[in-house]
Amino acid sequence: MNDSYVYIIIALLPLSALMLMVQVNPYHALVIRGILGAVAALVYAVLGAADVALTEALVGTMLAITLSAVAVRSSLVMRLGILEDGLPNVEDESKTEREQDCPFAHLIADLRASANKHHLRLELVPYADPQSLQRALIEKEVHVTCVQRSPHQESESEDVQPYQTTTRVRRLYEILQTELSSPTTRLTYMTAPSGEKH
Template identity: 40%
Template structure:
């Protein structure tokens, strides 16, 4: 009977690994990674290696899952640059809601600091009224109303651009920052 338990546990290990790899949600994959560690602990215990099982439980399961959780949580944040007490755009809010991202608002005192942070990649996007950011005017057609809210993505925001364009409307144009040699601002 003991042989069947070992075979069952050995069969569970690649099965949980396969399910973890096939997950599209980060937290679901994280839970399955923890389950894979627990199955490995069971296998080492059944095979008579309690020291290896304890090491796997502490390092392979607990520490790894905690580090992955911190990493996943920190990468699911969209930093949005704003001027003064302005609100973020509807498309950015909808993107965060749809994809379960956190939006961290970063307020800047002036347009120069806002554009510098965007170019340096310290923010993922800026939402600003067209008239308040003359440095961003070359990115948009000149007939924009001054009070129209515009969203400019940082150069590294290519994956945001597709999703935001699908969520945006004509009232809130979205463009990705490109450097001067590619037709953007410097």
């Protein structure tokens, strides 16, 4: 039991735990959590606790990673409500060419880039008409809505911001206000009635 390699193997455990602690991306942290589980199973087996090693490998690595991967994937999402007729055809073959001339696709790409900076995933939710879109924002089905503003709201000469982006989450408003560089949208914050769902 007093072999010299035991100390070297045990030193791997705080090394991988430190790597897990300094990781900021949740998906990368999941992978490193798997590595920590593998190293921990090795350490337990070397120290003679075979049952603990088996439990760590099966429950600690497999089940914990799977459950937390599902949790991270379903919670780190920004739901963006849009109108169906303004939706650019994503399944189109010439998608890259359409992205260059369509300002709405540019705006979506900008929103996706600023969401990805905070490890959020952007999910587009299409709605049939503006009324149901507004209701979805109030009833907390989506976090952000993005619609084209009607041209009679202000004079045509000043129409440099053809899109209206509304959010009901205070933190998302702060993030988008500092990071969204697109000049084609106007950002507003709307207080939704308080409730359980976020």
